Amino acid sequence: MMAIISRGFSGRRSAAVVKLPPGQYLTTDFPVLSAGPTPNVPLDNWQLTIDDGTKVLRKWDWESFRGLPNETFTVDLHCVTRWSKLGATWEGVSLDTLLAEVNTDASYAFVHSYGDYTTNLPLKDLLNQKAWIAFRFDGGELALEHGGPARLLVPHLYLWKSAKWIRRITLTHEDKPGFWEGLGYHNYGDPWREQRYWGE
Amino acid sequence: MWHVGTVVALNDETETVRTVRLKVSNWRSHVAGQHVDVRVTASDGYSAVRSYSIASAPNSDGHLELTIERLPEGEVSPYLTQEVEVGDRLELRGPIGGWFVWRNYQTEPVQLIGGGSGIVPLMAMIRSRASAGSSAPFRLLYSVREPSAVLYRDELHTLSNRDYPVTVSYAYTRAIPQGWPRPPGHIDASLIANTTWPSNLAPICYVCGPTSFVETIAGLLTACGHGTDKIRAERFGPTGEPQ
The missing domain is CATH 3.40.50.80 (Nucleotide-binding domain of ferredoxin-NADP reductase (FNR) module)
Structure with a gap:
């Protein structure tokens, strides 16, 4: 369908040429979107687990997690609510590092957060330097409302896939929708193909 | 995917907030708490999309109201709160959202x-x-x-x-x-x-x-x-x- 021209609307195009996924606009701040209250997990009780649905494959407490080799990386973030934030610098542990000693033939990952948020994605989207568990943002500790003490970051998918307050990753053979995926949002969520909602 | 809504009424709630009432054809009724995406397009094809909460109660006749606060630095809200007139058409998508909603069969406090x-x-x-x-x-x-x-x-x-x-x-x-x-x-x-x-x-x-x-x-x-x-x-x- 041809778009309807909005009489009197000219818009505010920024002079700088930046490449954004379709339907996104640039923001320089960092909006917060979560479905419920922000959980506060004391570092003494914090755990990160990788399991296969029945048995634990790997497990870290905060100290052993922070002892893992970490990386500083700069990525663009795209939220389904249409803002994009470019060039955000983070520190975190690559999922390649976390999954290095995990032997699995699973195809999917189901991610659980403190506060009971969940999301799902193909396991391959966590591998090959595409995903991290981040604990620092912009040179400081990761704020609670942004997912601290540690959150998943999968920047090539819409940001709801980057579960805040990550607690557990379950590797499975069958895909199953997480929180937003079960509420009408797209199962995969590629911003460049504008996969916002089911049926797109 | 995009529906055409015609502006049927405008109401200034305060100095900076306006309610836009729309009639949308083939619109599926919303649930209270949901939002819509609104797309506005300039004559050269440039378009911008923003999400706005629906203010009106669910209904089956294709009417909905958006109450929009004008943000001084905003790109779309000044247009929707100052330029739009009755009879103008906007493009809408939705309704969107299944979590921050209240369904009228809920009985708990x-x-x-x-x-x-x-x-x-x-x-x-x-x-x-x-x-x-x-x-x-x-x-x-x-x-x-x-x-x-x-x-x-x-x-x-x-x-x-x-x-x-x-x-x-x-x-x-x-x-x-x-x-x-x-x-x-x-x-x-x-x-x-x-x-x-x-x-x-x-x-x-x-x-x-x-x-x-x-x-x-x-x-x-x-x-x-x-x-x-x-x-x-x-x-x-x-x-x-x-x-």
């Missing part, structure tokens, strides 16, 4: 807490309850800068003075009406304790407003014993747009 234009999706819930003739126990705590910034004041007054009323409490943060008993200030633990449902009634709490507001309120509610699974939040980013 409901606590609504809104900050600023965060009242808008909560008003849709209040209107949905009224139009369905629901007697679900509703309370609203509405944090607003000053008396002149209150949205839907007369309608809220009417709905709080009828059978099965919605109990409405205000928190004025900068300026108070004459004779108001509480000095200007943000919602605090005592206001929560005095004006909202106690946690032993297990109300479902819908909290909507700017990020810092939602963070504060959710913290106060959990400190009062409300379960985190009973608190649903909708935050605006610091840009305020989209909701």
